[in-house]
Amino acid sequence: MPQNAPLIVQSDSTILADVHAPDYEAVRPLLARFAELERSPEHIHFYRITPLSLWNAAAAGLRITDVLDVLSRYSRFELPANLVTLIAETMARYGVLRLTRHAQALVLEADDSALLDRVCADERCRPYLGQRLTPRAVQVEPWARGELKQALVGLGYPAEDLAGYVQGAALHFELRAVSVQGQPFALRDYQQAAVAAFYDGGSARGGSGVVVLPCGAGKTVVGIGAMHAAQTHTLILTPSTVAARQWIGEILDKTTLTAAEVGEYSSDRKELKPVTVATYQILTYRPFTVDQETGEIGDFPHLSLFRERDWGLLIYDEVHLLPAPVFRATAELQARRRLGLTATLIREDGRERDVFSLIGPKKYDLPWRDLERAGWIASAECIEVRVDMDDERRMAAALAESRQEAYRIAAENPAKLAVVQALAARHRDDHVLIIGQYLEQLETIARCLEAPLLTGRTPSAERERLYAAFRQGELPLLVVSKVANFAVDLPDANVAIQVSGTFGSRQEEAQRLGRILRPKADGRPARFYTIVTRDSRDQEFAAKRQLFLAEQGYRYAIIDAHNL
Numbered sequence: 001m002p003q004n005a006p007l008i009v010q011s012d013s014t015i016l017a018d019v020h021a022p023d024y025e026a027v028r029p030l031l032a033r034f035a036e037l038e039r040s041p042e043h044i045h046f047y048r049i050t051p052l053s054l055w056n057a058a059a060a061g062l063r064i065t066d067v068l069d070v071l072s073r074y075s076r077f078e079l080p081a082n083l084v085t086l087i088a089e090t091m092a093r094y095g096v097l098r099l100t101r102h103a104q105a106l107v108l109e110a111d112d113s114a115l116l117d118r119v120c121a122d123e124r125c126r127p128y129l130g131q132r133l134t135p136r137a138v139q140v141e142p143w144a145r146g147e148l149k150q151a152l153v154g155l156g157y158p159a160e161d162l163a164g165y166v167q168g169a170a171l172h173f174e175l176r177a178v179s180v181q182g183q184p185f186a187l188r189d190y191q192q193a194a195v196a197a198f199y200d201g202g203s204a205r206g207g208s209g210v211v212v213l214p215c216g217a218g219k220t221v222v223g224i225g226a227m228h229a230a231q232t233h234t235l236i237l238t239p240s241t242v243a244a245r246q247w248i249g250e251i252l253d254k255t256t257l258t259a260a261e262v263g264e265y266s267s268d269r270k271e272l273k274p275v276t277v278a279t280y281q282i283l284t285y286r287p288f289t290v291d292q293e294t295g296e297i298g299d300f301p302h303l304s305l306f307r308e309r310d311w312g313l314l315i316y317d318e319v320h321l322l323p324a325p326v327f328r329a330t331a332e333l334q335a336r337r338r339l340g341l342t343a344t345l346i347r348e349d350g351r352e353r354d355v356f357s358l359i360g361p362k363k364y365d366l367p368w369r370d371l372e373r374a375g376w377i378a379s380a381e382c383i384e385v386r387v388d389m390d391d392e393r394r395m396a397a398a399l400a401e402s403r404q405e406a407y408r409i410a411a412e413n414p415a416k417l418a419v420v421q422a423l424a425a426r427h428r429d430d431h432v433l434i435i436g437q438y439l440e441q442l443e444t445i446a447r448c449l450e451a452p453l454l455t456g457r458t459p460s461a462e463r464e465r466l467y468a469a470f471r472q473g474e475l476p477l478l479v480v481s482k483v484a485n486f487a488v489d490l491p492d493a494n495v496a497i498q499v500s501g502t503f504g505s506r507q508e509e510a511q512r513l514g515r516i517l518r519p520k521a522d523g524r525p526a527r528f529y530t531i532v533t534r535d536s537r538d539q540e541f542a543a544k545r546q547l548f549l550a551e552q553g554y555r556y557a558i559i560d561a562h563n564l
Contacts, residue, residue: 165208169309202229236275257275407537433515530545530546
């Protein structure tokens with residue numbers, strides 16, 4: 001085996017990837033299909049193969065031989081025998097249990113009767129199972145389709161769901177060849193491929209799953225394409241009112257649906273129409289009322305939206321943000337087609353398995369750099385600017401009671417302000433977003449730069465006004481909190497300056513870079529600056545946040561603030 005091969009595959013399911021090896025760029029996107037990046041220092045990247053990464057690969061059509069061929073072809077040494085066995089056994093577990101329907105009854109089938117014996121005896125699965133029909137089939141309680149799938153993933157045998165879907169109330173519409181705004185419109189090749197992978201011609205093998213595409217690649221258009229394929233009443237869930245209105249605008253612009261057929265269900269409006277776009281916030285609103293007899297706090301009144309119409313399709317925008325109450329409601333909706341859209345399947349709460357079980361496996365993704373090479377998203381330069389911290393603040397960080405407190409002390413380092421001012425001056429002719437976590441820090445920056453500040457406290461109408469002014473070039477610079485992380489359409493933004501983040505959130509890093517990835521008319525690259533306090537929790541968390549982007553092929557140039 002070649003000694004300059006990029007991979008060192010180890011028996012503990014870890015893979016060391018030499019980023020300087022000649023074939024590293026070739027193997028990186030292949031590796032990302034079945035392994036997760038854990039650490040990304042400058043010279044060696046550390047990947048790990050997990051059951052979930054292998055099950056997602058199997059669900060997306062990757063075979064055991066495909067995985068082993070990649071590892072064998074690019075490994076510096078012979079593959080460990082125990083790992084080969086582990087990969088084969090783990091991937092083979094996907095689909096040996098199947099949920100099907102027989103005479104309208106929900107049934108769990110198994111390739112092996114002994115395996116079904118084990119499932120029926122397991123305390124996690126037993127409450128959801130009924131009569132044993134044959135040695136290889138058992139009836140499932142009709143309400144327990146989602147809960148059983150969660151339990152089976154916990155058991156280590158994810159079921160392939162072939163039980164099919166209700167059609168939902170019909171809603172016929174067409175995609176426009178020319179948008180209402182007068183622009184030619186058609187799904188791009190990869191968007192068509194994503195819709196086809198999800199819908200699968202309307203078969204039982206399609207209809208539930210997640211499409212992973214970077215911000216700026218047109219996930220909303222993929223959702224519209226799925227709606228067009230299904231031709232049914234659709235409920236769309238989004239992370240904010242701004243995002244909901246952007247969805248409504250895109251649907252009305254690019255389809256023959258009318259305003260009478262597309263409604264907003266948010267804190268501002270409660271419209272229930274054949275296509276309803278709701279926010280996660282309204283669904284998880286819980287009035288603080290206490291039952292006088294039981295003492296229990298009131299439930300979530302707006303979750304009834306899931307039952308208000310005969311929905312045939314549910315679309316979860318930014319599915320990595322799905323709140324726990326919506327997970328619980330989704331468990332009851334397994335007979336409805338479900339599409340999750342996201343730039344990254346990473347969840348900071350560790351509930352990736354629940355996304356896999358209740359929304360569906362990853363059905364389609366495309367490496368960010370492939371889209372960049374094709375010109376569908378802008379090329380991006382990622383730069384980490386390191387600043388020093390004075391002795392007083394360094395001592396305060398050292399004596400902090402928690403990692404989070406130590407991070408905040410370093411993240412709010414006043415020395416970052418001079419760097420922000422220098423970068424804002426350098427990019428005075430660009431469209432700049434300054435993004436941060438802490439309001440006092442952002443208020444100071446906005447005051448010094450005499451720039452508007454947009455936070456969660458900003459009313460929706462004012463947010464939309466500021467976003468519109470930025471799009472039209474009236475405002476070249478916006479200071480924004482984490483409310484701008486998700487589903488905000490600012491196509492002309494080409495520079496982002498990150499001054500602080502949500503600890504080590506990889507999903508946030510991906511979303512923030514995504515804010516500037518829309519391709520620019522003049523072809524200029526996007527620039528993503530992260531200002532980090534040297535030798536601190538800030539630097540540690542920055543390294544963790546950068547993991548997902550490193551997996552996509554982005555590298556961070558590290559410069560000293562004095563060299564700006």
